[in-house]
Amino acid sequence: MKSKCIYLDNASTKKIYPEVIKVMQNHMLNIDGNPGSVHKLGEEARNALDSARKSIADNIRAKAWEIIFTSGATESNNLALKGLAERYNDRKKIIISSIEHSSIYECCQELKNKGYDIIEVPVNEKGYLNISYLENIMDKNTLLVSVIYGNNEFGTIQDIGRIGKICRDRRVFFHTDAVQSLGNEKIDVMAMNIDLLSASAHKLGGPKGIGFLYLREGIDIIPIIQGGGQEKGRRSGTENVAGAVGFAKALEISVGINKKKVIELREYFIKKLENMNGKINGSRENRLFNNVNVSFPGLKAENLLIVLSERGVMCSTRSACSEKGKKYNRILSAIGLDEKDINGTLRFSLSEYTKRKDIDYTLSIISDYLIINKNF
Numbered sequence: 001m002k003s004k005c006i007y008l009d010n011a012s013t014k015k016i017y018p019e020v021i022k023v024m025q026n027h028m029l030n031i032d033g034n035p036g037s038v039h040k041l042g043e044e045a046r047n048a049l050d051s052a053r054k055s056i057a058d059n060i061r062a063k064a065w066e067i068i069f070t071s072g073a074t075e076s077n078n079l080a081l082k083g084l085a086e087r088y089n090d091r092k093k094i095i096i097s098s099i100e101h102s103s104i105y106e107c108c109q110e111l112k113n114k115g116y117d118i119i120e121v122p123v124n125e126k127g128y129l130n131i132s133y134l135e136n137i138m139d140k141n142t143l144l145v146s147v148i149y150g151n152n153e154f155g156t157i158q159d160i161g162r163i164g165k166i167c168r169d170r171r172v173f174f175h176t177d178a179v180q181s182l183g184n185e186k187i188d189v190m191a192m193n194i195d196l197l198s199a200s201a202h203k204l205g206g207p208k209g210i211g212f213l214y215l216r217e218g219i220d221i222i223p224i225i226q227g228g229g230q231e232k233g234r235r236s237g238t239e240n241v242a243g244a245v246g247f248a249k250a251l252e253i254s255v256g257i258n259k260k261k262v263i264e265l266r267e268y269f270i271k272k273l274e275n276m277n278g279k280i281n282g283s284r285e286n287r288l289f290n291n292v293n294v295s296f297p298g299l300k301a302e303n304l305l306i307v308l309s310e311r312g313v314m315c316s317t318r319s320a321c322s323e324k325g326k327k328y329n330r331i332l333s334a335i336g337l338d339e340k341d342i343n344g345t346l347r348f349s350l351s352e353y354t355k356r357k358d359i360d361y362t363l364s365i366i367s368d369y370l371i372i373n374k375n376f
């Protein structure tokens with residue numbers, strides 16, 4: 001986009017870092033082999049893939065061979081849930097939170113049709129999982145608990161270490177969808193007792209179409225894609241080596257960005273929105289560093305979104321993956337928002353590129369809109 005663009009939709013996808021393009025281009029221009037080939041060019045591609053794998057694994061304190069490259073987090077989530085369900089099919093109960101991304105939720109609907117018992121654990125109005133409910137519902141028949149790390153709509157970050165410990169003590173597998181948190185939160189799969197974790201490169205300044213599933217050593221899954229047996233038989237198909245190289249670079253950069261500055265800007269934005277009678281959704285304490293989710297009950301937020309977009313500000317009314325077609329917002333309903341609140345909700349997701357003047361400009365558009373539409 002060449003005209004004025006204030007991009008406040010980084011939770012949908014983040015602009016790829018120039019350094020990422022550079023390493024990917026360098027890889028594609030110079031290393032042309034298939035990592036599955038025995039010859040020298042194949043070996044070079046294999047080395048590039050392995051070093052990306054190692055660098056990503058180090059970031060979450062995993063071992064390199066515990067990282068399975070996929071096409072993105074949707075595939076990783078499907079592989080985690082379906083792959084485990086099929087492998088350990090003597091246990092039929094799967095527990096998820098009520099605020100999971102559609103790639104977990106829809107996957108569970110399919111498993112439900114196949115006879116699995118899917119239990120949704122509620123969250124409170126700030127979006128925190130009801131942990132005692134979780135503890136009470138777990139039993140000998142429970143295969144897996146899957147809880148989103150940081151919510152992609154309203155930003156609340158769960159106590160993943162605590163949930164992991166509960167699951168480990170009861171010998172139940174624990175999966176987390178860490179798409180919005182990787183690179184932004186300190187993740188330690190060992191200390192947090194995480195068995196499986198999904199992530200995606202394009203949310204942190206990497207390329208689209210590459211993700212991974214961390215699968216703790218010793219846990220088996222049935223692959224959902226059959227073929228040449230790549231990724232140790234767990235995900236067939238020639239690996240996206242350039243994508244993996246770009247993912248590793250994006251993760252390295254993300255870890256180093258100045259989050260404190262973004263948090264200050266987020267808080268400034270939140271305060272100003274509250275001064276306009278905006279209701280902030282999600283936790284104020286444990287929140288994704290860049291997330292602002294605000295409701296103006298009674299307002300038609302979709303119209304405001306279009307006005308913002310026409311004036312160069314990009315944000316969203318809900319997550320991009322659930323944007324099309326669906327009127328009902330399962331996630332915002334789960335934290336107690338009614339239809340009026342939901343229809344009046346906007347999500348802004350900042351980045352290190354966001355400037356104070358961008359926020360002021362955005363606020364001025366919102367303020368003008370609210371004055372003109374004061375009887376909403």
Ligand SMILES: Cc1ncc(COP(=O)(O)O)c(C=O)c1O
Pocket residue numbers: 011012071072073074075101103148151152177179180199200201211319320321
């Ligand atoms: C929390 C969460 N999980 C999963 C996904 C799906 O990721 P991908 O686009 O890599 O399939 C997204 C993307 O919006 C997300 O925000």
